[in-house]
């Protein structure tokens with residue numbers, strides 16, 4: 001077997017991407033292929049899209065499947081990583097989907113699954129802003145809030161593989177009802193979905209803002225992009241909403257610092273694009289509430305953007321293959 005490559009797959013609610021990695025961890029030819037997940041069409045269609053995507057990638061890169069050492073797969077949770085099941089992905093309407101069984105049956109190379117929070121943590125520790133650190137937390141702030149926790153250099157998965165569900169730590173016991181069954185969950189206040197819901201409610205209540213003008217007063221057109229645009233123009237409503245975002249992020253981060261005393265928490269996900277509008281409030285709130293010393297590098301932002309899960313998936317499978325005696 002000459003050389004040997006790894007595949008990485010990032011299954012998302014709207015799009016799925018894949019890349020071929022060299023053993024050293026570079027994306028071959030800097031090529032990342034992306035397809036629509038088409039989750040609304042059911043799990044068989046989603047899986048066929050994945051299979052075609054991987055076949056296209058290998059064809060385009062000119063590699064045969066017997067030169068692939070393994071594939072790492074990232075997916076939103078909850079997952080059963082030991083059995084390779086996507087237990088339940090609300091966006092995808094999947095129930096106990098045996099993704100790993102499907103992949104190994106079709107491609108005949110080893111496959112491993114983990115959630116995007118854990119993979120983000122691995123990626124940041126190996127080649128990101130937390131490179132070389134041994135106690136870090138990665139938190140993604142997008143549609144929801146996911147997390148991954150590294151303790152003493154190892155991923156902390158918990159007793160059932162469910163650790164790192166930072167989005168569902170409650171920050172208000174009597175707060176908003178969460179689909180998870182709890183109340184006041186962090187992601188109901190700090191995620192992109194929360195920002196969007198706030199904007200929709202405020203627009204319906206007749207508040208004035210450039211955000212609403214930019215969206216043509218159409219609730220369906222409200223977006224993070226318009227919020228950024230309005231904030232950049234100095235719109236008072238947009239800036240206040242971002243301060244609120246910073247406040248809730250600070251509260252959540254303080255809980256995590258108090259519990260885990262990490263060297264760094266790395267933030268990723270779409271909402272971090274608006275960091276210049278929330279960073280100050282976030283750090284002030286964090287400092288007020290943390291028992292641990294907080295400095296400028298205590299919280300940093302991922303620089304891998306859309307590729308963080310792919311890089312993490314690569315490190316996951318490479319570590320497994322290198323540790324497994326052949």
Ligand SMILES: [Zn+2]
Pocket residue numbers: 167168178179180181182183185
């Ligand atoms: Zn919840």
